[in-house]
Amino acid sequence: MYLKDEVRQTLKDRIIRALKKAIDEKVIVAETIPDFYLEVPQDPGHGDFAANIAMLMAREAKMPPRKIGELIAANIDTSDTPVDRVEVAGPGFINFYLKPTWANVVIFDILTKGRDYGRQELGGGRKIQVEFVSANPTGPMHMGNARGAALGDALSSILKLSGYDVTKEFYINDAGNQIENFGLSLEARYLELLGQEGHIPEGGYHGEDIKDHMRNLIAEEGNRFLHMDSPSRRAYFIEYALKKNIQRMKDDLENFGVYFDIWFSEQSLHDTGKVNEVINLLKQKGCTYEKDGALWFTASEFGGDKDEVLIRTNGLPTYFASDIAYHKDKFDRGFDRVIDIWGADHHGHVARVKGALKALGYDPDRLTVILMQLVRLYRNGEIARMSKRTGRTVTLADIVEEVGRDAARFFFNMRGADTHLDFDLDLAIKQSDENPVYYVQYAHARICSILRQASEQGISLPEIESIPLASKDKYALLLTEKSEIDLIKKLADFPGEIRLAAENLSPYRITNYCMELSSVFHSFYNSCRVLTDDKDLTNARLLLVTAVRQVLRNAFAILGISAPERM
RNA sequence: GCGCCCGUAGCUCAGCAGGAUAGAGCAACGGACUUCUAAUCCGUAGGUCAGAGGUUCGAAUCCCCUCGGGCGCGCCA
Numbered sequence: 001m002y003l004k005d006e007v008r009q010t011l012k013d014r015i016i017r018a019l020k021k022a023i024d025e026k027v028i029v030a031e032t033i034p035d036f037y038l039e040v041p042q043d044p045g046h047g048d049f050a051a052n053i054a055m056l057m058a059r060e061a062k063m064p065p066r067k068i069g070e071l072i073a074a075n076i077d078t079s080d081t082p083v084d085r086v087e088v089a090g091p092g093f094i095n096f097y098l099k100p101t102w103a104n105v106v107i108f109d110i111l112t113k114g115r116d117y118g119r120q121e122l123g124g125g126r127k128i129q130v131e132f133v134s135a136n137p138t139g140p141m142h143m144g145n146a147r148g149a150a151l152g153d154a155l156s157s158i159l160k161l162s163g164y165d166v167t168k169e170f171y172i173n174d175a176g177n178q179i180e181n182f183g184l185s186l187e188a189r190y191l192e193l194l195g196q197e198g199h200i201p202e203g204g205y206h207g208e209d210i211k212d213h214m215r216n217l218i219a220e221e222g223n224r225f226l227h228m229d230s231p232s233r234r235a236y237f238i239e240y241a242l243k244k245n246i247q248r249m250k251d252d253l254e255n256f257g258v259y260f261d262i263w264f265s266e267q268s269l270h271d272t273g274k275v276n277e278v279i280n281l282l283k284q285k286g287c288t289y290e291k292d293g294a295l296w297f298t299a300s301e302f303g304g305d306k307d308e309v310l311i312r313t314n315g316l317p318t319y320f321a322s323d324i325a326y327h328k329d330k331f332d333r334g335f336d337r338v339i340d341i342w343g344a345d346h347h348g349h350v351a352r353v354k355g356a357l358k359a360l361g362y363d364p365d366r367l368t369v370i371l372m373q374l375v376r377l378y379r380n381g382e383i384a385r386m387s388k389r390t391g392r393t394v395t396l397a398d399i400v401e402e403v404g405r406d407a408a409r410f411f412f413n414m415r416g417a418d419t420h421l422d423f424d425l426d427l428a429i430k431q432s433d434e435n436p437v438y439y440v441q442y443a444h445a446r447i448c449s450i451l452r453q454a455s456e457q458g459i460s461l462p463e464i465e466s467i468p469l470a471s472k473d474k475y476a477l478l479l480t481e482k483s484e485i486d487l488i489k490k491l492a493d494f495p496g497e498i499r500l501a502a503e504n505l506s507p508y509r510i511t512n513y514c515m516e517l518s519s520v521f522h523s524f525y526n527s528c529r530v531l532t533d534d535k536d537l538t539n540a541r542l543l544l545v546t547a548v549r550q551v552l553r554n555a556f557a558i559l560g561i562s563a564p565e566r567m
Numbered sequence: 568g569c570g571c572c573c574g575u576a577g578c579u580c581a582g583c584a585g586g587a588u589a590g591a592g593c594a595a596c597g598g599a600c601u602u603c604u605a606a607u608c609c610g611u612a613g614g615u616c617a618g619a620g621g622u623u624c625g626a627a628u629c630c631c632c633u634c635g636g637g638c639g640c641g642c643c644a
Contacts (some may be wrong), residue, residue: 052586065622090587091624294642312642347571348639373572418572438606450603526608537590
């Protein structure tokens with residue numbers, strides 16, 4: 001357990017003991033002890049921890065909360081704790097004031113654990129799958145995919161650190177109507193490029209990339225497909241272009257620092273018969289019926305708005321059908337929990353898939369869908385449209401190239417998934433103080449600079465293991481400046497931030513944490529010199545900034561941004 | 568029409584397992600580099616938390632309604 005949780009738990013225990021004592025002595029009348037909590041007050045004047053138990057008990061105890069608070073405070077035993085004093089304030093908060101240096105030992109915990117500082121066992125090794133990006137392979141990835149990539153990758157890192165066995169998966173939508181249209185569009189361009197008439201169908205793809213594929217194909221294989229029958233050559237074109245598109249997605253994501261454990265093909269679900277299998281299963285369970293020549297799933301009986309088509313009149317299964325098979329397959333592969341990250345425009349799909357899982361006998365609560373609101377891209381103060389079909393779009397690769405991996409990943413994780421994200425290209429590109437990513441990286445670079453300086457002066461940090469306990473205490477107790485104390489407390493917050501980010505599936509918490517930690521570090525930097533004539537103080541502060549550097553690195557690793565040593 | 572998301576400082580947003588006086592960055596204004604990187608810091612100013620009601624000792628936070636913005640409601644994915 002981490003320092004802060006330990007202290008919190010201790011104080012909680014002592015409060016409960018004090019309350020029980022008061023109840024035994026009949027100064028407080030109560031049957032139950034409410035589920036109270038100890039929070040860190042926003043205002044440091046209210047102590048280091050505050051308990052809200054007195055207010056929660058007021059009703060049952062028929063006593064003013066302040067009175068209850070005072071009775072608990074009077075009975076509390078704070079021996080063997082870092083508590084300096086206890087006060088009751090406001091409506092009845094019990095405020096704990098700790099010895100200012102109570103958290104200082106956290107520095108040694110950080111330096112000992114290194115990159116594992118923050119790791120914890122919330123997940124108990126349970127298997128969890130995060131499926132994200134899953135872009136259509138019919139063209140380049142857009143801004144929404146970029147946001148999903150940054151979000152999903154950071155979330156996966158957080159869950160890994162929290163003790164889950166995480167699998168990152170990309171679902172390739174290489175089946176269905178869009179692939180048909182893809183093939184028709186490729187064919188049309190092929191014919192046009194060879195001087196014949198081609199027609200791109202309704203819902204087809206007009207992008208330049210389609211032409212590029214066919215230009216390349218013609219360069220490689222000439223006009224030999226002109227005389228092939230249309231379905232055969234389309235199949236060939238599709239395979240040819242799909243393979244290249246998928247490889248390109250892999251490359252683009254790699255440039256973005258995002259790697260997947262599994263690339264899962266939708267087509268494979270059809271090829272292995274799993275789609276038919278799941279449709280039959282639903283039939284057996286009596287959850288289907290035929291109408292207007294199509295096969296329907298009774299989604300409305302499982303929480304959906306209306307029933308949904310599984311097999312179209314033309315005999316082909318819908319995307320919905322393969323998605324049911326896909327999600328069944330996920331659970332059959334042994335995942336305890338599955339997280340999907342989808343664009344908000346797919347939200348109507350959530351109830352349907354969950355309904356189908358329920359119909360199949362799976363607990364739909366094991367599936368969590370994070371709906372990501374769409375990204376609005378601004379350039380020169382104007383909204384930049386992004387439609388894959390028009391070909392005039394800003395792609396994920398463009399973003400990485402234009403604003404850089406670090407700024408892009410940081411920007412996408414500055415907000416929760418459910419907020420509309422305005423991505424200001426001009427701001428992200430700017431290498432100035434307006435750009436928040438530099439603020440956090442600068443903190444890291446500054447620390448590296450101090451350590452370089454120290455090394456040049458022949459000052460070397462002792463190995464953590466070789467520092468005797470007494471010296472650790474000595475160093476820790478030397479750090480008493482307000483900015484030092486603030487910085488140390490912020491370091492102690494890190495494991496709790498990881499936990500919250502994991503519980504709420506909110507990577508943006510880590511981004512915010514980076515800003516806060518950097519902020520208190522910069523304040524410290526401006527008020528305290530690290531390298532001084534005082535050898536012990538210098539050592540103590542070197543240990544402190546080294547710990548800050550470690551935590552920054554750990555947080556950057558989650559977000560997938562680099563930790564530059566110089567800027 | 569129905570459903571989902573959002574509405575907090577001039578701008579972009581934190582804060583939303585209910586807690587004490589609502590925060591940060593940018594923009595504005597005033598200060599700080601003979602000292603480890605000024606991509607920094609310190610200070611000032613800036614608010615009917617969209618609006619109305621309800622629950623509560625206590626509401627930006629939870630519930631209901633209204634308004635405004637976005638997105639869905641396909642035999643597309």
